[in-house]
Amino acid sequence: MSGPRLAIKIDVDTDRGTREGVPALADLLARKDIPATFLFSLGPDNTGRAIRRIFRPGFFSKVSRTSVVSTYGLRTLMNGVVLPGPNIAKKNRMILKSVAERGFETGIHCWDHVFWQDKLFSLSDERVAEEFNKAARAYEDVFGKPARTAGAAGWQANAASMAAYDAARLDYATDVRGHAPFYPVIDGKRFRTLQIPTTLPTLDELMGRPEYPDDKLADVLLSRLKPGHFDQFTIHAEIEGMSMLGWFADFLDRAKAADVVFVSAADEAARLNANPEEVRVAHLAQGEVDGRSGTLAIEGAAVQGKAA
Template structure:
């Protein structure tokens, strides 16, 4: 069976308020399943201005029209405007996603704080951020979260260990090619990783003649052949749930035509036996079209390397 997971990252207050309901309606209409991963604390998107000094950031901003996608007000949150508390202000919307039958999980507490700070954070900082998110999730949904997907594909060894300690069944914190058990500096982490396997729309648009009008064709060409363990496609409520909603609908139609079952992270993970999953090193790397480094799936780990 051809399987493609739709992993929806919700980064901002505006994306939650506007993009999420639009995506729910579209997915229900096309009978497609998906995993929604929520930012549950304050929206401090405006603090991302610090990334102006990161290699490739301004190039990405100019290609993808950040202002058009996120809106001026969102880009002021956390600087000139106080950041709205997403989980508190939008709890009803978050619950409605689960009530509509979709899987929900944790993206982060504070998206900008995690994405820009977790790589070099200590255990105490990391645990506090995750505790805030897990507590808020339980308050909203009345149960513990089982799925996690890191903001910006950013983690650290403390965060990876917490995935197994907190009790997540699966996590999607990196980029890669197929499901695996992560290994960090020879330490095996007992929480399966279901990595994002496909490029995101904002990584493709504006490169090599790809634009809003043909990006779906480029992506559908990449999914013409289906891997054994399926694909994971990450989309964003702020992009595919708003300005790029028509593009996403073309993708849904195309994937249905290609014979894919559009599903969730948990359903993909349920068909995998962790005991037989390959162990792969996880390390920092770069992905075309995205600024800065993020976690990527590395070489398969062999116990003989420890001998």
């Protein structure tokens, strides 16, 4: 039986993460010959406005565990509040282009990370499409071609965002937490864009918890990989690309030593889309994930019969 197959997805949330974390991760992954998908925030960095999450259950515990100020920097935490939020794609255009030029897959994370993560479910269908399309236009302006994948900020997804993806004819999306790829159904409607879930906990969901000592974090993640099974690990340019870059480099080496095969999510999606009868159809639901505040899009129960 073949070893575990693991795809790396990189969420890029901020201007600083783009400037510092993205080049560091691209260098590391290229040096180790490991594929990855970089998903970019393409509009204003309004990270400071995330203070509105102060009343969300679990917010304080996550902030205290992950040392938000040292992770993001004081300048980033003032963006959109004390200081105007810089336009990430315009300011860092050459960095974004260099990632694709080095052979990595790129895609859309969002236009405005905080706005999408905090406001998606209060927006009209038309406003959701408009918000996604702003990101899609910015992506095409930088890369010269339409995006083929997207992964929503904060794993926030609903029927309106799935419809926007279908209209953009993405090859696949990665908005949910779950166990295996599936075609999503919401309120009885089946959408065409394949979902490839994040299947492993993220580092910031484990860090600082007494049950997950720092020297055991890699063990926790590697223990969840099974021979022959496909998994996706989401990392962040602001964490694994900066303060935890050394940890991530060691994790990659340990994974290779354990016969983990690093694969491209795009290749996995192409294989599955070519054989749709092999892919589960499941509900896209909302639920909680251990170590993260608020509700997220999650893989729900399999659909029995055909959805409309």
